[in-house]
Amino acid sequence: xxxxxxxxxxxxxxxxxxxxxxxxQLAAWLATKxxxxxxxxxxxxxxxxxxxxxxxxxxFDAEWTENGAPAGGSYVARMPPESSSFPVxxxxxxxxxxxxxxxxxxxxDIPVPPLCWMENDASVLGSPFLVMKRVSGRVAEDxxxxxxxxxxxxxxxxxxxxxxxxxxxxxxxxxSIDKPEExxxxxxxxxxxxxxxxxxxxxxxxxxxxxxxxxxxxxERTFEYLEANWPDDSAPDVLSWGDxxxxxxxxxxxxGDTSAVLDxxxxxxxxxxxxxxxxILIHRFFQDIATTFDQPGLPDxxxxxxxxxxxxxxxxxxxxxxxxxxxxxxxxxxxxxxxxKRRMIHFGEDTDTADRDDYVxxxxxxxxxxxxxxxxx
Numbered sequence: 001x002x003x004x005x006x007x008x009x010x011x012x013x014x015x016x017x018x019x020x021x022x023x024x025q026l027a028a029w030l031a032t033k034x035x036x037x038x039x040x041x042x043x044x045x046x047x048x049x050x051x052x053x054x055x056x057x058x059x060f061d062a063e064w065t066e067n068g069a070p071a072g073g074s075y076v077a078r079m080p081p082e083s084s085s086f087p088v089x090x091x092x093x094x095x096x097x098x099x100x101x102x103x104x105x106x107x108x109d110i111p112v113p114p115l116c117w118m119e120n121d122a123s124v125l126g127s128p129f130l131v132m133k134r135v136s137g138r139v140a141e142d143x144x145x146x147x148x149x150x151x152x153x154x155x156x157x158x159x160x161x162x163x164x165x166x167x168x169x170x171x172x173x174x175x176s177i178d179k180p181e182e183x184x185x186x187x188x189x190x191x192x193x194x195x196x197x198x199x200x201x202x203x204x205x206x207x208x209x210x211x212x213x214x215x216x217x218x219x220e221r222t223f224e225y226l227e228a229n230w231p232d233d234s235a236p237d238v239l240s241w242g243d244x245x246x247x248x249x250x251x252x253x254x255x256g257d258t259s260a261v262l263d264x265x266x267x268x269x270x271x272x273x274x275x276x277x278x279x280i281l282i283h284r285f286f287q288d289i290a291t292t293f294d295q296p297g298l299p300d301x302x303x304x305x306x307x308x309x310x311x312x313x314x315x316x317x318x319x320x321x322x323x324x325x326x327x328x329x330x331x332x333x334x335x336x337x338x339x340x341k342r343r344m345i346h347f348g349e350d351t352d353t354a355d356r357d358d359y360v361x362x363x364x365x366x367x368x369x370x371x372x373x374x375x376x377x
Contacts, residue, residue: 079129137250137259172314232320242266277325
């Protein structure tokens with residue numbers, strides 16, 4: 001996606017790792033994990049361009065025999081990006097992601113991808129990695145955004161409302177997990193969960209931007225606004241999925257049912273509204289891009305009023321202080337976009353700008369949220 005053509009895919013620098021070498025290393029590693037008659041073979045390996053901004057994803061097929069019978073399958077490996085790839089996040093705790101997904105699978109019927117192995121020995125591929133079975137399905141694409149074309153764009157308004165309903169259903173099921181502090185000790189901490197979450201965003205902003213002199217006045221003003229208008233966070237906390245949106249849900253093409261719930265690296269303990277606000281804000285980010293290019297986009301999709309209503313129906317909990325959480329979501333996404341802007345400049349994929357607020361691609365949206373003029377549905 002570019003400033004001139006929103007339908008153009010962003011060609012992002014994902015990884016410098018050699019595919020053929022990775023395939024050989026994975027095959028040798030598999031030999032230590034499966035009871036194979038002979039050496040396993042990795043028959044294909046690709047790095048999808050649709051992802052890769054936060055983690056390196058490998059899609060590979062492997063085959064071997066066990067007691068003379070064919071074995072193997074299709075797999076997904078996730079690993080931290082190399083330091084040379086200008087990572088978006090400072091830390092990549094794959095063990096925590098693995099443990100969170102395992103705990104979600106144990107506590108619910110949410111279809112997380114079947115976990116296979118967690119490898120913490122960095123000598124195998126150069127960094128730790130986890131391996132899951134590959135699941136069939138389709139997602140609402142980010143790159144280029146689904147608001148311009150594709151199966152979501154081609155769906156009827158009723159079908160898009162059903163996608164919204166299924167997204168809210170996943171969020172509600174995540175939030176229904178009881179005793180989240182006990183089930184997810186890696187996410188537990190002292191004091192207010194929202195305060196911990198907020199302070200972590202400050203540290204991330206400092207690492208990603210400010211410490212290198214890339215201060216973004218708009219983002220710093222938003223931190224100050226949120227601090228001055230702190231919401232009531234006395235309600236019981238839940239497990240927050242983190243990157244809660246249709247782009248991280250795989251849907252069976254034939255039935256539209258959920259086949260897999262992906263990307264748990266932003267999971268946290270916190271208020272329900274963290275997940276309720278996120279899909280609304282991310283869709284408005286894409287929708288505003290569409291209208292900027294005089295395209296209709298999908299104004300009927302993931303509407304704030306629909307998500308609020310569906311969430312209350314699914315959980316019995318009325319959403320509180322959603323304006324604050326939407327602004328917070330815009331801040332968090334602003335840090336992502338500003339870091340990606342720096343990343344693209346670093347690799348010669350974009351040019352710098354004198355106005356640092358332009359590092360925030362949804363600048364107008366965030367400015368309107370701060371002054372109370374943003375129009376939702």
